[in-house]
Amino acid sequence: MSSARAERLVNLVLCLMSTRQYLPADRIRATVPGYAEAATDEAFFRMFERDKSELRELGVPLETGFTSAFDTVEGYRIARADYELPAVELAPDEATAVALAGNLWNSPDLAGAAHGALVKLRAAGVEVAETPAATVRPGPHAGEPALAPLLAATRAGRAVTFDHRRGGPADPSSARTVEPWGVVSYRGRWYLVGHDRDRDDVRCFRLSRITGAVRATGPEGAVRIPDGVDLRGVVRDSAGPRPVSGTARVWVAQGRAAGLRRTGRERAPHSHDGHPGTLVEIDVRDPSIVARWLAGHGPDVAVLDPPELADAVRALWAGAAELATDRTAP
Template sequence: MSSARAERLVNLVLCLLSTRQFLTAERIRSIVPGYATAPNDEAFFRMFERDKTELRELGVPLETGRTSTFDAVDGYRIARQDYELAEIDLEPDEAAAVALAGRLWDSPALAGPAHGALVKLRAAGVEVDEEQGRVQPRVRAADPAFAPLLAAVQAGRAVTFLHQRGGPGGEVVQRTVEPWGVVSWRGRWYLVGHDRGRDAPRSFRVSRISEPVTPIGPPGVVTVPAGVDLMTMVRRNVEPAPVSGTARVWVAAGRAHGLRRLGRILGPYQHGGRPGDELEMDLRGVDTVARWLAGHGPDVAVLQPPALADAVRALWVAAATPAGEPAEVPTGAP
């Protein structure tokens, strides 16, 4: 269906849904945008008949009748009680899915045309209940890379982009990915696909992908492998790993209160002449805990294990190294 015809059908539904009286074909022709392009009466009636057939095939309850005995010809309207959905009871997981969809469809892509159609109907004297008759599908995503990534998924094309690993200060790497989908997990968007450079499935947080996102290759080449569960892949990569031991960390006195809530204070401890406390923390993953600690700078020091100390040091060095220069990580405890 062409975009012009689709818009005309939407305008026709808005018109017939927003009036309680039967509207004749000539009346509809004068107030519904799209019919004015018909060169003559015969062309209009052919167009209108096709549109009525299309609406009925789509399940729209199109009524035919006359408002009063004085009307000479039949008119048309859509009975709202037959068109509107009945009361819907949703399970908790279904309600969560609807809420997510409501947050996604939230940018004025089609709001302008829909509102303009209602204004034209009202100006033509058609009774309009704007709150009930509004058609306003909209989509929003704050991350600039979201739209081009979604377009690549729909087109089945591979993409290249710059991706920052590990958050602010992390290494920026060029990636070439065959995108399988864009999914939301705990308020963040993730691209899931096959990373050609690592020859393995991977997920990437969309907020860490820099523009431009460049599609490469012909469309229709990328397909999602059978049996792939995109949400499971993201959840496996994002959720904390099972606890695999503990770490001992020094925290300066009066500092890093968030870390103190995550750990268990073992007692007072001095480090480099500074007073503080020794904490024991669950080591849910070296990289995860290292990111928690690195943001506190000199107010923390890793006592054990050495692998965690190296990971924190690497994050500090990456944050302090100018872009494009190699990062040299020294050894020794932070």
């Protein structure tokens, strides 16, 4: 089946499901996108008859009848109760998979096309049922431009090249050539997992950090996914939180650093150089990140242990003081 015919059949089903009344053939011709291509009435009726036969072969319950006793022309509709699925019971993991698939494939383009079709139906005088089934909403994760070409390359078994930046928007991009193994959703973000030919290692790349176009390269079927590879495990090890490497004991001034108190564990009241406060324990995963975080609180915190973390915080304070002195110097 050609893509144009398939699209026309979808438009026809959407039209006939979105109305409670029977639509005559001339109303369908003027309303459903795709039938305008028929140059003559005879061409339209041949096209329409083929589409009706196709829908019935697919199991779509196409009804014929009259909306009122005064109608003289037979019309068509699809009874929603006969065509819709009954209530579906899903286990929690099944519901998660369905939600993820909906977020992936309910693209804004498809949502716009469906909304436009419903608007045309209303403009043509067709009574459209206002139900959740008649509304298509775009998924929140379908906006990554690199998603579609990466999925296509993974299915085709072709390598891809793209520019990727490691950190924030100001970081420079570098060209990468990757053998894609799959695309994984992890903590609200999309990641590509594959073999990085430039690094000769397994890597994962956040799709939001891919800049420019994704270009497929090489023959189809050249990329083979290793048996037993755990794509989510690769992403979790790379993008997930680091394991706890130690615990820091920090004095926090009374009534200050509420966010630090929530993240850590308040142990007991504690005074530091005569100032009242609280002893807070913090799990340390990356000492450099924790040091920057604590340094941002200034005199409201003091690192009691470990000594290397206290030295890192003092070094950051000294660097900030030196920078401020340089800026105020004449």
